[in-house]
Amino acid sequence: MFVNYFDDDGRSSPLNLAAGRLLLGCWLVWKTVWYDWAGVLDVPFRAMANPRYEWAIPTGMPWLLTVEKWLLVGLVLLVVVGYRLRVTGVASSFLLAHLATVRSTLVNTGEVDSLFIGSVLLLFFALYPDDDALSVDGLRAVRTRSLDSLVDLLQSEDDRRYRMPALKYALLTLALLFFSTGVSKVVDGGGLGFVAPDNLARLVLVRSYVYPWHDVQLAVVEYPLLGVLGGVGTLVLELGFLAAVLAGLSVTPFVLGLVAFTLSNVVLLGIFFVDNLFFLALFAAFDRAYARLAVDRDLDLVFDEHCLFCARSLYPVKLLDVTDSVTFYTQYDAPDEYASRPGVDFERAMFVFDGVDTYEGYDAFRELLGQNRLFHPLAWVMSRGPVQSVGRRVYRYVADNRSRHFACRPAHLD
Known part of the structure; x- marks a missing residue:
């Protein structure tokens, strides 16, 4: 279901690169359009979550952030179709990094971290576009081929391998981020304190008072063993994901587990961090699904x-x-x-x-x-x-x- 590109970044079809660009681009357009970037200028300096990044805010020019917002949307749409990826990818990556820095002055959560992650992933697609044949750039490159070579290519039965270093390094980056999150849970929890029976129960109980939208949360409080299993499972997934990637093992169990973990956060803690689902979906075997159709x-x-x-x-x-x-x-x-x-x-x-x-x-x-x-x-x-x-x-x-x-x-x- 999911591909470990670190073990082998070659595929017989360029479909996965095109699907990755489309998925990343759609997510980023959605995130960009719905943010009120210029609203940052209405917040006093002392009310900022991270005032040390105030230098990134174009004070007195609220229109500039609006211009950046729509310029970013336009650039990302060009990335989606694969037009001049080296230029549009790098430009959109740096523009997104600046807007993410601006937003980080107000919000200090994973919501902003995901924007920085998206900036890095965009950069990977920009740096490694060579085998992205199902893109405007890839199709334009065909113009340099002679007629004879094109005819030979159409009639050839040789299997070509399309390398996908963009997805390889994206997978490694995401695995490292999950690993660091798992390590921080162990360190901040004083060792195995994170998996203690009362740890998850305490978090769920607090969140249930803040966001009392259903009673399922209280089951974890009533059954401490569920809290232990949840804590152990979280560490296994976050720490084991990187190990599986580096060892060349299948990442499918870890990706599915992390998807379940993300959805459980919605149910138990009311944390809607859907960005993880988009990032993990980048490594789906789209070419195999396409072949089945x-x-x-x-x-x-x-x-x-x-x-x-x-x-x-x-x-x-x-x-x-x-x-x-x-x-x-x-x-x-x-x-x-x-x-x-x-x-x-x-x-x-x-x-x-x-x-x-x-x-x-x-x-x-x-x-x-x-x-x-x-x-x-x-x-x-x-x-x-x-x-x-x-x-x-x-x-x-x-x-x-x-x-x-x-x-x-x-x-x-x-």
């Missing part, structure tokens, strides 16, 4: 090997075909039975063959999307009358004018 059918695709635009357009299809269910043929090596079918003209359009069924142009692209259930809603929209009519006309125009507008030329010129 693949449709059990094989398609044969025939494309124009002389068209650079066609080859570039099919590159994302190759990346997303994690189950190797699509076989790529050029118009010259396609099976004879396909060329002899009524209405098939490989010079006119791209074709997809599913057994006895033939799909041309726009409809071929729709069938390629239908290879994975994740894209079935989009494929359904593409099959609706008005959308289909416009789509077919657009494809026809592109196909008829590809040599004039879309860099379609003989392979020997590349």
